[in-house]
Amino acid sequence: MDIRKVVVVVEEVHTEGGRGDDLGPLRKVAAAAVIRNPYAGRPWSRDLSELVGPSADLARLLARRALDALGCPVEGFGKGAIVGLAGEQEHAVACLTSVFGDAFREAIGGGKAWLPSVTKRASAGTPIDIPTAYRHALWVRSHYDTVTIMVPDAPLPDEIMVCLAVTNRGRINERLGGLRKEEVKGEDGLR
Numbered sequence: 001m002d003i004r005k006v007v008v009v010v011e012e013v014h015t016e017g018g019r020g021d022d023l024g025p026l027r028k029v030a031a032a033a034v035i036r037n038p039y040a041g042r043p044w045s046r047d048l049s050e051l052v053g054p055s056a057d058l059a060r061l062l063a064r065r066a067l068d069a070l071g072c073p074v075e076g077f078g079k080g081a082i083v084g085l086a087g088e089q090e091h092a093v094a095c096l097t098s099v100f101g102d103a104f105r106e107a108i109g110g111g112k113a114w115l116p117s118v119t120k121r122a123s124a125g126t127p128i129d130i131p132t133a134y135r136h137a138l139w140v141r142s143h144y145d146t147v148t149i150m151v152p153d154a155p156l157p158d159e160i161m162v163c164l165a166v167t168n169r170g171r172i173n174e175r176l177g178g179l180r181k182e183e184v185k186g187e188d189g190l191r
Contacts, residue, residue, distance in 0.1 A: 001054045002036035004159065006061070009149050010069050016172040026172050030130060030149035031066040032163040033058055035095075040086040040158035051094035051160075056103035058095070058162055063107030066166045074108045075181070076143040076167035078132040080118040086157035092119035095162045104164055111135030112189035125152050130165040136186050141178030142170030 013026040035058070038050045067074070079100065081092035101115045116131040127150035134140035147165035155161040170181070185191055 001033075001058055004034045004036070005151075005154070006065060007032045007034070007149070007151050008065050008069050011147070013172055019173060021173050023169055023172075027070055027072065027168040028145070028147045028165065029066045029069045029167075030147045030163055030165045031062040031069070032149055032151060032161050033062055034151060034154040034159055034161050037083060037087045037091055037158050037160045039088070039091050040084065048091065048094040051091060052097050052099055055095050055097065055100040055162075059100045059103035059164065060107050062162070062164045063104050066164060067108065070166050070168055072168045074166045075134060075169050076132040076145060077104070077108065077111065077135045078116045078130040078147065078165045079104065080128045080130040080163045080165070082126055082128050082155050082161045083119070083121050084155035084157040084159045085121065085123055087121065087160065089119055089121045092121070092160055095160055105135075108135070108166065112186055113138045114189060124154055124156055125150060128161070128163060130163055132165055132167050134170070134181055134184070136181075136189075137179065137184040138190050139179045140170070140181050140184065141176060142174040142181065143167070145171055
């Protein structure tokens with residue numbers, strides 16, 4: 001993939017609702033690569049392999065950057081992409097298929113849960129809210145969150161901004177119940 005730039009954003013939350021908890025800060029990291037869209041401006045194509053195939057390498061690159069910035073083990077994860085206005089939303093989706101997801105999971109040390117994602121078609125400077133969930137079991141409600149990233153000059157009309165997000169823990173002061181991470185069996189990615 002032809003990468004124009006890579007951007008990494010780190011957010012560290014110490015309190016929520018005016019108080020912290022005993023688990024320490026919540027670290028959220030988003031890593032984005034702005035790539036050329038080989039399908040932009042071309043006639044419609046059923047075959048999107050020019051984006052799907054190399055997406056594993058892109059996932060590994062972004063995961064390394066995100067892990068370096070996180071500085072501790074990953075608990076939550078998610079992925080997202082924005083395609084520029086000369087492309088189709090399906091071009092963004094093509095960057096995030098199982099090829100990308102499997103490489104992402106491998107790079108962070110595994111995870112059985114469904115990998116939440118979001119895609120959209122938009123102009124440069126549009127923010128994207130990447131949904132995150134616990135990487136070993138989707139029903140761990142404490143880890144439902146988002147990580148926001150925005151790049152002022154991306155994506156240009158003929159580009160795609162491909163992103164992934166990682167977190168080090170669940171939300172600060174979470175208290176709405178559901179499956180606890182300590183209760184996860186890890187058999188099916190749900191519980």
